[in-house]
Amino acid sequence: MQGFEYPAEPHSRRHGPAGYSDYSSYRDWLRDEFTFRCVFCLHREQWYGRPGTFDIEHFTPVSVDPLGKCEYINLFYACSTCNTAKSNLLGVPNPCTIAFGDCLRIRTDGEIEPLNEDGKKLLDVLRLNNRSNVAYRSRWMRALESLRDSDPELFAEYMGFPEDLPDLRCKRVSFNTKPEGAENCYFVLRERGELPSTY
Numbered sequence: 416m417q418g419f420e421y422p423a424e425p426h427s428r429r430h431g432p433a434g435y436s437d438y439s440s441y442r443d444w445l446r447d448e449f450t451f452r453c454v455f456c457l458h459r460e461q462w463y464g465r466p467g468t469f470d471i472e473h474f475t476p477v478s479v480d481p482l483g484k485c486e487y488i489n490l491f492y493a494c495s496t497c498n499t500a501k502s503n504l505l506g507v508p509n510p511c512t513i514a515f516g517d518c519l520r521i522r523t524d525g526e527i528e529p530l531n532e533d534g535k536k537l538l539d540v541l542r543l544n545n546r547s548n549v550a551y552r553s554r555w556m557r558a559l560e561s562l563r564d565s566d567p568e569l570f571a572e573y574m575g576f577p578e579d580l581p582d583l584r585c586k587r588v589s590f591n592t593k594p595e596g597a598e599n600c601y602f603v604l605r606e607r608g609e610l611p612s613t614y
């Protein structure tokens with residue numbers, strides 16, 4: 416169902432900011448980059464409803480590569496549950512090089528089925544099939560399914576973009592390898608009237 420399908424292609428980065436000395440300065444870039452949802456479990460900012468529940472995940476841990484601490488390509492947007500589960504582990508499949516849609520399939524009962532070895536590794540490391548994660552996912556799937564027909568407005572709120580879209584054109588950044596990304600960020604799409612009501 417909508418919102419519970421992993422991408423069919425590896426994630427291709429749209430932004431390329433560089434030069435911040437504090438990695439948290441990349442937060443808004445990462446929010447836009449990963450469409451305001453956790454790259455690992457697909458849970459969305461709109462489902463939590465309050466700020467502070469999403470983290471910046473260092474794919475290669477800082478303890479292994481201190482230089483990667485503020486390197487954009489090493490940073491992902493993840494919910495704090497997945498970020499905590501991944502912790503300092505190495506060898507986790509990288510969503511920018513591997514299509515998670517080839518690895519994982521979310522079933523209608525909320526469980527996730529691994530489709531290959533990478534999928535098994537993701538489930539194992541991120542504990543995506545533990546009892547509380549499955550129960551949480553299943554509850555959201557049932558609620559959204561029901562809202563789609565009974566309350567389309569609320570459904571669109573949950574499945575749409577957050578109100579506080581960042582205007583990446585206004586971000587001060589010392590270097591940006593992909594300036595066209597900011598010109599096409601979701602804030603700009605909304606200005607142009609091109610933002611879809613749900614995604």
Ligand SMILES: [Zn+2]
Pocket residue numbers: 453454455456457458493494495496497498
């Ligand atoms: Zn997550």
